[in-house]
Amino acid sequence: MGLLKKKLCIIGSGVAGLHLAYALKDDFDITVIERQSPDQIRKGRIMSTQVHFGSTRTREKRFNMPKWGEQSLLESIHITIGNQKLFVGMLQEPALSVDQRLYYSHSIKDLIEKGVSFRFEKIDKENVEVLIDEFDLLIDCTGKNGPLLPFPIEEALSPYQTPQRKCIVGYFTGIRANTPLGVSVTVLPGLGEMFEIPAITEHGPVTILFIMGIPNTELDVFKGIKNAEEFTLKMRSTVQQFFPEIHNRIDGSNFALCDESSFLQTALTPVIRKPYLMVNNKLVVGCGDSVFLNDPISGQGCNLSSYCAEQLYETLIEYKNSKWDADTGESYWNRTKQYVKEVTEWTNAMTEPLPEHVIQLLLQGAQDQVQANEIAEWFANPTKAFEAFFSATATVHKNNQ
Structure with missing residues (x-):
């Protein structure tokens, strides 16, 4: 036995x-x-x-987890600082958001x-x-x-001891997807960030708009909003004010939450x-x-x-x-x-202001596709991000080039 x-x-x-x-x-x-x-x-x-990056999707295959189809794979990371789009870095392996x-x-x-x-x-x-x-x-x-x-x-x-960001999330229809399909990251120094993530839901494809507002700044403006309608209006005006590139892709008549429960505010x-x-x-x-x-x-x-x-x-x-x-x-x-x-x-x-050498790397990414792809890989492989931020040799090496 x-x-x-x-x-x-x-x-x-x-x-x-x-x-x-x-x-x-x-x-x-x-x-x-x-x-x-x-x-x-x-x-x-x-x-x-x-966002399930390549290594996570590999584990899902290893453990025979459910498959989600390949039609909405995320191939890239779009990086914008302020109102200047710097580059689109391509991921080595596609990611997926369900x-x-x-x-x-x-x-x-x-x-x-x-x-x-x-x-x-x-x-x-x-x-x-x-x-x-x-x-x-x-x-x-x-x-x-x-x-x-x-x-x-x-x-x-x-x-x-306290949250570093207020997280404001909505799953929306009526936004034309970015190309190549991917996650858009916009950094507004001193205010916070916006992540735009194409995702699969039971209603079909949506665009997640995810604002991370530094507490008590102009991005932290969703206090007291309780229902889907108010949330949608506030998101639209915030995107118009701070994220013009996304605003240009909004189809006004169809911009809406994908369902009444598809918005969230939290801080951790x-x-x-x-x-x-x-x-x-x-x-x-x-x-x-x-x-x-x-x-x-x-x-x-x-x-x-x-x-x-x-x-x-x-x-x-x-x-x-x-x-x-x-x-x-x-x-x-x-x-x-x-x-x-x-x-x-x-x-x-x-969550802190970006170090000067990291800003230089991002600006290099605007000139050099290989560098842009390396930065996209930070999100898929955080060890690379850690090295870029903290390895003294990386900084010295870059400065000597």
Whole structure:
């Protein structure tokens, strides 16, 4: 008789939870706990923005996750500073953005069909201890609302006590797509940023307009807006005032939110935690935003969650037949630490005024397509961004050319 499979509980079915469920389901007995049913998720409010870059899409293939068709692949990153469009950098591998309401609800139904157990209930800090006793391992994937457990804060990577940006997001129809299809990044020094992301929804293709306003500046003007109509009017006037290139592509008669729930305002304080704990002599781990919460400014939330899910999967497979303890947790942390540090330090630098040598790199990108493509790759491979921002040799090398 074979050994009984270890029983794992994943709390939360966002990117981290879903990627883990797909990765682990053949080797372990998996239960996922999610507070909303697939239909509640699908009909609910948008949760965020998302761009799955090449490495994340590779992991989705590796773990046999649902495919989303190839018609809306994002091939490029458009960079604008102020009102000057600098360049379009081409990505080495195309990216994709799928409305998380669709992605999550579809994936949950698919996992249920594949035999993964789901419980639709809310877990809070009070009743989490029962689950720690019930399962061989608890994985906290509660996302930006988490964590459920007191994973220790990594002070060196968590310099902020308050949100650095107000996040204002709407999924709109009636915007002519940019060409080549890609993510547009506009930096308004001293005010904030706008990300324009073509995405797939159950209503068809949309354009996500994502304003990141520095608090209490002229971009932070959505306070008190409660309904879709007011939000649409305010977005339109803000785009007209600050983002003329996007405004020129708006078809006035068709500009609207794709549904009543497709807008969001939020602000989060980035915080990085050590992703494991021992509770009553049992290992508990965290994955994704519950432990590695970055500012959304670098577009890395779902990619970092996916990366860490894969590293946790590799760790658990490596230790599959031994007792899971603090050594296992430390092994997972060691696998993820360097990449988490690079993503976080680059992201935090993006919330500050851009360093002079980075501005020079961006201006070079306007003259040199190879450089433009390298900068586009920062978003797909944040290690490259980290090197460009922080490697002294890179700066000296550029200055000597």
